[in-house]
Amino acid sequence: MAKSKRSWLIHLFPLPALILYVMFVLYPLFSAFSYSLYDWKGIAKGAFVGLENFTTLFTKEPFNEMFWRAIQHNLIYFVIEMIVQNGLGFLLAYIIYRKIRGAELLKAAYFLPRLLSVIIVGFLWKLILNPNFGALNTFLGKLGLESWAKPWLGDPDTALYAIILVNCWFGIGFAVLVFLAGLQSIPAELIEAARLDGANRLRLLRSVVLPLCMPSITIMSVLTFIQAFEAFELVYAMQGSMGEPVYSTDTLAVYFYRLAFGGAGGTDTVAIGLGSALAVVLFLIVASVSAISLYLLRKREVQH
């Protein structure tokens, strides 16, 4: 076939996508890597300081204290989301999978909150959880449980958990859909065969359904991990950039925001060097955990 003279034009096809992707995704991230190695005065880049920002972040007061407190909160975030959002999400998905009337309605209802902007979700729940006029405490009062009423977001002991549960409310519908897709991809013959072999329901769930659902469970766990370690919007909307009360809801991303745009350690100065160092640490945590688990997932899939 004769090549047309203008066939080189085909190489222009991926260019716009490539340019925007490099400019607005790759370049900023790699710049953040390089920023972390410099001393910064406000938004002016100073001298090259090697890993000094990292040492400060991990060893100097109050930065190290903030870091370890925030990362603990991220871990709690992850664990509770795994148990509440993904555990209940799997249960609900399994109920739908085992046939239930109104399945489409159920899916749509669970999913509805996921469509709202996180800031709307945060503000709505801030009003619902308000200690004086909030719907939750009023509701508890009507049930005769006044003693259970609390300033949910004002008490350092409950604030973090309240935010995480709101996040579960927001995300459970998505988890249900992902698990349901996993459940529905199990070949019906396998379930039938196990049942003919006399496996009871629990046995069926444990030895057939769960192992075959591992791909969707892994993917959901990775997504939950990423989300938990990037948690920012909900905390910002409900408790502000200081993770109030007294940093009890602070997360790494909120701390990062304070370092990058001011407000860390009680000062208003921006600390771009430290902020960038924290961005690198966060990136390494998220990227390594997701890479490892997806690698394990691939390996397991090949073995099947």
Place this chain on the structure above:
Amino acid sequence: MNTRIGARSLQYLLAYLFVLLSIYPIWLMIVNSFKTTAEIYMDPLGLPATFSFTNYRKLWETVPFADYLTNSILVSVASVILTLIFASLAAFYLARFSFRWNGFLYFFFLLGLMIPIKLGIVPLFLLMKELGLLNSLWSLILLYTGSGIPLSVFILTGFLRTLPIELEEAARIDGCNHFQVFWRILLPLVRPALGTVMIINFISAWNDFFFPLIFIQKDALKTIPIGMLSLFGEYEADWSLLFAGLTLSALPMIIVFLLASKQFMEGLTAGAVK
């Protein structure tokens, strides 16, 4: 047999209890938007004494909500259209040709799936400043397009690869050039994947709050989520106004979802499950 019926009812109870839990807060938001602040303070759970749109009128007069809405639509629609065009062009190149570097290029795009773009916010801010795009909707449009590219290329390339090559060969013999093959033959066939890409990118652009928080200061350029941030900052105690704002902000997406809930749910999970 009794335990079976018991287990079944328990499943129904649990499933429908969660329907209530998912919807009730949204119901409260809508109902409270029709009450006066005094009514809300007295009983946040009850129905309004009289049904009136006073709060909405007041909201319309206090904040430039029409601007917020226009900006949100402009930013989401423009970035979705650009993403669709650019990502499908790139996917066509990756899926239908086998240049030596295509494997690398595909992998290079996929790298973006692992990158949390918020972590690059400081360099992005300085970049936008240099480009003179701070306080411009273009900062958001370009950023959402760029960040939507990796997943969109991934989904579209996967879909394009499943189409038989014969389609294209026939068209080429008939004298179609690359662009005609792409535009007339392949694009109509990948419509389902384009729908998925559209939904995923539209929702994330429409709902994003982080980037306009950093890039946009001018009130007239704010998108809905960031407009709500200023509403909540300024009128903290006026709950009727706040609920009206939340309801009005949530409404467009809820309506679109009710019209196409299946496509929405399939589209959003497609990105995760693939």
